[in-house]
Amino acid sequence: MIDLVDVHKAFGANRVLTGVNLTLRKGRSMVIIGGSGTGKSVLLKCVLGLVQPDKGAISVDGTDVTNLRQGTPERDAFLARFGMLFQGSALFDSLPVWQNVAFRLLRGSLKKPRAEAREIAAEKLRRVGLSPDVADLFPAELSGGMQKRVGLARAIATEPEIIFFDEPTTGLDPIMAGVINDLIRGITSEMGSTAMTITHDMSSVRAIADEVAMLHDGMIQWTGPAGEMDNSGDPCVAQFISGRAEGPIETVR
Amino acid sequence: MNVLAIIGRAVLAMLAAVGRVTLFAADTVSHLGRPPYYPREFAQALVQIGYFSLPVVGLTTIFTGGALALQIYAGGARFSAEAVVPQIVAIGMVRELGPVLVGLMIAARVTSSIAAEIATMKVTEQIDALITLSTNPAKYLTLPRVLAATVVMPFLVGVGDIIGIMGGYLVGVERLGFNAGTYLRNTIDFLEPLDVVSSLTKAAVFGFLAALMGCYFGMRSGRGAQGVGRATKGAVVAASVLILAANFVLTELFFSA
Ligand SMILES: Nc1ncnc2c1ncn2[C@@H]1O[C@H](COP(=O)(O)OP(=O)(O)OP(=O)(O)O)[C@@H](O)[C@H]1O
Ligand SMILES: [Mg+2]
Numbered sequence: 001m002i003d004l005v006d007v008h009k010a011f012g013a014n015r016v017l018t019g020v021n022l023t024l025r026k027g028r029s030m031v032i033i034g035g036s037g038t039g040k041s042v043l044l045k046c047v048l049g050l051v052q053p054d055k056g057a058i059s060v061d062g063t064d065v066t067n068l069r070q071g072t073p074e075r076d077a078f079l080a081r082f083g084m085l086f087q088g089s090a091l092f093d094s095l096p097v098w099q100n101v102a103f104r105l106l107r108g109s110l111k112k113p114r115a116e117a118r119e120i121a122a123e124k125l126r127r128v129g130l131s132p133d134v135a136d137l138f139p140a141e142l143s144g145g146m147q148k149r150v151g152l153a154r155a156i157a158t159e160p161e162i163i164f165f166d167e168p169t170t171g172l173d174p175i176m177a178g179v180i181n182d183l184i185r186g187i188t189s190e191m192g193s194t195a196m197t198i199t200h201d202m203s204s205v206r207a208i209a210d211e212v213a214m215l216h217d218g219m220i221q222w223t224g225p226a227g228e229m230d231n232s233g234d235p236c237v238a239q240f241i242s243g244r245a246e247g248p249i250e251t252v253r
Numbered sequence: 254m255n256v257l258a259i260i261g262r263a264v265l266a267m268l269a270a271v272g273r274v275t276l277f278a279a280d281t282v283s284h285l286g287r288p289p290y291y292p293r294e295f296a297q298a299l300v301q302i303g304y305f306s307l308p309v310v311g312l313t314t315i316f317t318g319g320a321l322a323l324q325i326y327a328g329g330a331r332f333s334a335e336a337v338v339p340q341i342v343a344i345g346m347v348r349e350l351g352p353v354l355v356g357l358m359i360a361a362r363v364t365s366s367i368a369a370e371i372a373t374m375k376v377t378e379q380i381d382a383l384i385t386l387s388t389n390p391a392k393y394l395t396l397p398r399v400l401a402a403t404v405v406m407p408f409l410v411g412v413g414d415i416i417g418i419m420g421g422y423l424v425g426v427e428r429l430g431f432n433a434g435t436y437l438r439n440t441i442d443f444l445e446p447l448d449v450v451s452s453l454t455k456a457a458v459f460g461f462l463a464a465l466m467g468c469y470f471g472m473r474s475g476r477g478a479q480g481v482g483r484a485t486k487g488a489v490v491a492a493s494v495l496i497l498a499a500n501f502v503l504t505e506l507f508f509s510a
Contacts, residue, residue, distance in 0.1 A: 070384070083385075090379050107291065107388070
């Protein structure tokens with residue numbers, strides 16, 4: 001279970017998160033929606049400890065994770081449970097695709113024989129709709145959408161308990177987006193993983209969300225089951241779903 | 254009053270920077286004793302920093318050795334001391350010019366590429382990705398590069414010293430009319446073990462500083478292409494200045510007595 005209580009984060013004068021409260025139960029799939037630049041990516045990074053919140057508490061399964069220091073066994077154990085797809089894919093461009101996907105399997109505590117790691121990488125690439133031919137290419141040789149899917153394969157390679165997806169379908173064609181939506185849905189329903197996904201794509205929200213949370217103005221504006229999203233009664237959510245320019249969400253921000 | 258405040262602020266900022274670099278260096282070295290290690294990355298860094306720097310080292314030192322021979326011959330002629338060319342070339346190359354010039358070339362070639370690579374990784378969230386994949390950037394990126402540079406620099410400088418002396422020898426024998434055998438004998442008889450030891454010690458220190466600055470500035474890079482550019486520039490300048498300063502301190506330590 002992931003629990004955020006009154007999380008604040010500012011970059012200089014730019015106050016991004018101003019009191020986020022959010023709870024995600026084990027095995028559930030939550031989608032975070034919200035305008036561009038409202039701090040969705042920052043929120044995920046706060047949970048992972050990549051960004052240090054200014055104030056507030058974040059706990060995973062009851063243990064406070066905001067003060068885990070880099071390099072301690074506790075932090076290593078914490079990170080070992082996570083997978084993360086970055087918005088910009090963040091592939092290691094010095095390594096070929098398969099070594100990116102199998103990164104964790106090639107070193108450290110989860111180390112496997114090279115051939116086996118490669119085998120697993122190929123299998124994960126297949127799951128995100130990439131042929132084995134790309135395994136030996138370098139990230140710079142792939143299209144943006146292909147890079148995104150390699151990033152996705154890397155995030156799920158060790159079948160982590162908790163997976164964060166930052167805009168998994170942005171830049172993909174509708175068919176491939178459908179494949180990825182099914183994949184994310186499958187990961188939570190079959191593997192029982194907990195997932196937190198950021199997306200702007202409403203069809204994606206409907207396909208993968210158990211719960212939806214809307215981030216607006218540095219706070220969670222609305223949260224509830226995906227089924228109630230259309231009748232939320234919240235003007236921000238309604239405007240976001242319909243994509244209207246008029247409404248409480250300003251278009252210049 | 255205002256002037257004092259400005260000076261005070263600059264001094265404080267400098268002290269803070271020195272403190273940060275020192276902590277960074279101490280943290281890097283501390284990982285030597287704490288697994289996991291990444292031998293593959295270390296081997297790659299050895300090849301990148303060592304092997305691929307050989308051409309640049311050779312070119313730099315052969316021309317310098319040659320020019321040094323010409324200068325000493327011309328300068329020595331003013332007080333009839335042309336004969337000291339082999340000795341002065343040897344001592345100048347081995348004690349000073351070899352380590353310093355190779356150090357500066359490494360700052361240009363290696364520090365810049367380390368800083369640009371790590372800064373780009375930082376800007377494109379690859380460092381964040383490393384952390385989420387349970388890999389400590391200090392162990393995976395910094396330590397292999399710093400260790401490789403420290404280990405391989407004495408070899409580079411050793412090669413540079415020899416090629417520099419050879420440059421002096423070629424000029425001495427071909428242009429200045431020295432007897433080949435005498436030139437070599439004078440060089441070898443004159444050099445003392447301390448000269449070579451100081452040369453290689455300097456090399457190791459300069460290699461450490463060059464790679465450390467590349468990593469330090471890369472890891473602290475600001476955002477965007479501009480951040481990468483600033484990090485690279487800062488790293489090369491800092492490495493060059495530190496190498497020259499360390500050279501002075503080490504020369505003082507080795508030869509002032
Ligand atoms: N490392 C950082 N340093 C300074 N400011 C930052 C940093 N990271 C994010 N920000 C700022 O925080 C705000 C929120 O950024 P974030 O990337 O979380 O937005 P987002 O909701 O993910 O938007 P998008 O949907 O476009 O990805 C932005 O104003 C951004 O400029
Ligand atoms: Mg984002």
